[in-house]
Amino acid sequence: MYNFELERPSTIADAVKALGNEDAQALGGGQTLIPTLKQRLASPDVLVSLTGIGEMAGICHDDDGRLCIGGATAHAAVAADSSYPGLSALAAHIGDPAVRNRGTIGGSLANNDPAACYPAVVLGSNATVVTNTRDIAADDYFQGMFTTALEEGEIITEVKFPVPETANYQKFVQPASRFALVGVFVAKFSDGVRVAITGASESGVFRWSEAEAALSSDFSSDAIAGLSLSGSGMISDLHGTGDYRAHIAKVMTGRAVDAC
Template sequence: MYNFDFTRPSSIDEAASALQGEEAQALGGGQTLIPTMKQRLAAPATLVSLTGISEMQGVCLSDAGEVCVGGATPHAVVEAEAAAHFPALAALASRIGDPAVRNRGTVGGSLANNDPSACYPAAALGTGATIKTNTREIAADDFFEGMFTTALHDGEIITEVRFPVAEAANYQKFVQPASRFALVGVFVAKYASGVRVAVTGASEEGVFRWSEAEAALSANFSADAIAGLNLSGEGMISDLHGSGDYRAHLVKVMTGRAVAAA
């Protein structure tokens, strides 16, 4: 590691002000940033910890039927506090990493980092969530812009994420055993307006919606509805864990399992 300044503000305004400093970086749970710093792939002059901001912690249910999660809320808290309102979201949180990761990693940190194999981007896109920052609100469909890329501006903080509760939903994750990331993960959510299907871990462009499956499942919410559909392996991640064609096949398998479980 190397020398850097560390500050732990107690309010969103204080954090936003601290992030205006030169080479300042927001710190959630640090599950990605700290290892990156250790490898000298990132070198912020100041770390601005968001863990001391009480208004960015916890889970609640809004009058509009949304599960509202503070941006600095650890995954373990989502697992515990969202279970009564949105079991599929709580179950997703329960399978992220290991206990150490779940007790340190945060919802806002996961979405801001937008790792192509992370679980929360699938939950946000699969539910049509709203990502609230210290300056605006961003629809999930507009938030994810590619691998490790989002619509966030420099110094912008995810303060809350609002997940609309689905009539039926499920997340299926084919786990890469070493990292516990998703080799492929699929979040399926059924609403009165239709079905949303979000896929993580598969595409070189990061999380995406499988529109053909959404149309088929909106007409018939059954695993049989996607039996005739196939995804191309082109543009899918291909590495030592699996080829693009293999991941494309897994997307269909995980989608079918998610529908059946939902």
């Protein structure tokens, strides 16, 4: 680690102002950023903590029935809320108790770690990422590994989730980190099914459109029996090859459907 300044704004406006300073970086729960700093892969002069901003914490519902979660809301709070069972179950299995009580949904989505769990539920739910300046549809938000539509100084203030008829998340866990080696979120809405896969692709979280079409016609694991994902473009490392991850993604999709 190295020396840096820490600012703790209490309002979104103050946070945006602080992030306007040269070489300032936002800090959520720090579950991704702090290890990055320890490895000296990033070296901001100023960290702007977002966890003390009251207007960015908490859970509610809007007039359209969407579940609205503040960007500074901890995983543990999401896990304790029963409004969206598929989402709360996912949050309950992120990391360990220390991670769940410290990490935030906004921080996770801002970093867009390829093996994080929240990107799958946001993309699979067709959620809306709300920032201090605009609303971003999930299909437009994720733009590649560790890459999002966020612009410099933009802050995730809230995430709005349409609640599906049923949903489930299945995670093939990397034992040491508790990250998803492969994670699949399946959500069934009245107008169709969405399937989002994290941890597998070199391009980050993505939708499996062939499975979505098959499951929209027949919501059963048998509907995807004849489908397969290509290992091309999948992550290949010491934990598994691209073909292995592609196979696991199909297996996890079937399990998610069966668990709905």
